[in-house]
Each structure stands twice: as structure tokens, then as C-alpha cells.
Amino acid sequence: MIEKKNPRELIIETAQEKYKVKRQAFENTIKVFEGLKDTCHFFESMYNKELINQGGDPLFEYKDRGVFDADLQIAGDLLVFNMHTNIFNFDKSHRIWRTSYLQNQPNASYCGVISIYNFLADSFKYNRQNDIGYLIARIFVNKDKHFFVEGKRQLGFLYNDFVNPTIDGETIEKIIESAILF
Numbered sequence: 001m002i003e004k005k006n007p008r009e010l011i012i013e014t015a016q017e018k019y020k021v022k023r024q025a026f027e028n029t030i031k032v033f034e035g036l037k038d039t040c041h042f043f044e045s046m047y048n049k050e051l052i053n054q055g056g057d058p059l060f061e062y063k064d065r066g067v068f069d070a071d072l073q074i075a076g077d078l079l080v081f082n083m084h085t086n087i088f089n090f091d092k093s094h095r096i097w098r099t100s101y102l103q104n105q106p107n108a109s110y111c112g113v114i115s116i117y118n119f120l121a122d123s124f125k126y127n128r129q130n131d132i133g134y135l136i137a138r139i140f141v142n143k144d145k146h147f148f149v150e151g152k153r154q155l156g157f158l159y160n161d162f163v164n165p166t167i168d169g170e171t172i173e174k175i176i177e178s179a180i181l182f
Helices: 007-053 100-104 121-125 154-158 169-181
Strands: 060-064 069-074 077-083 111-120 134-142 147-151
Touching: 007 060, 007 069, 007 077, 007 111, 007 134, 007 169, 069 169, 077 121, 077 169, 111 121, 111 169, 134 169, 147 169
Parallel strands: none
Antiparallel strands: 060 069, 069 077, 077 111, 111 134, 134 147
16 A cells, blocks of 8 residues: 655655756756856857958957856847746646656756847947847756757757757857857
8 A cells, every 4th residue: 555645745845856856957057058158258259369360350249247147249239148047847738748758757847048139239338228129049958958949040940859969068059159140
């Protein structure tokens, strides 16, 4: 006979389990965001060097705005990267629930989120708060560093396999390049 747990035991067990999963997703998302910031800084240096070598002006400017925010300006455009401080779960109607990965590990659905926005650089320079920016991508990262990207153009279909790949430095570079090209 299976022993039934009382509600207190179930609440404590569930809280501990979810905390552990969410904490791991948060830590992985922070690591990915730090890698993203390092890559933006590298791109600033690399692309500006190439532009100067070709006789042009440096057009890239990276700004680290704290733990959860960073900017990469490319000429008159500004990519704003923001890591949300909460961990989210997907609605049961979301397509990722159809995967065997989540059917076998439902808690793997908890993800941290990094958003990428595109603005006109002058909107920030001149503090024009009513100017419109565009959300061009959201990167979702879970406890196992599995990820997928919801986004515009190629960002939305190149990185939509949540089951197999894990996010790494090379993937971060490709995502940023796709965001710049957008």
C-alpha cells in the first residue's frame, strides 16, 4: 500500500523541488546573459577594428547597464538586452508541452527569459520615451541549459528545438548576429 502524505509534507516537498528547478534555471540564464554581454563587448571591438581598418568610423558601442541590462548600438540602431528576474512556466497549450522531454520532465518547462529589443539609438540619446521599440526575440533557458528562441525572421525558426541543443557561446554569437542583421 502506498503511504499518503499529508498536505504539509506535499507542500514542503513541492516547494523545495520547484525552488531547486527554478534556481537552476535562473543561474543558467544569468550565465547565458553574462556570455551574451561578453559577446556584445567582443563584437564592439572586433567590428570597430574592421571598420577602422577599412577606413571607416567605429559604429558599434557596447554598454553594460548592470546585472540584467545591456545595450549594443550599431550606428543609428540600438539593441537592448534584458534578462527578466523571474522564472516562467509555459501555458499547457504551448507547443513545447508536446515534446517527450517535457512529458518525462515537466519541471524542465521552467525557464528564464532574455529579451532583445530594437530601438532607434536617438530615442535613448534624447530620452524620447514615447518612441516605439520592437521586441525582436525572447531567449528561453531552462535548468538543463536547453533553450529556444521566439522571434522575428530567422530568430524564430533557427532556434526552436527545445529538446536537443543546449545553449553555448557559439549559439549566443549566432543569435546576436541574427539580431543585428534584423
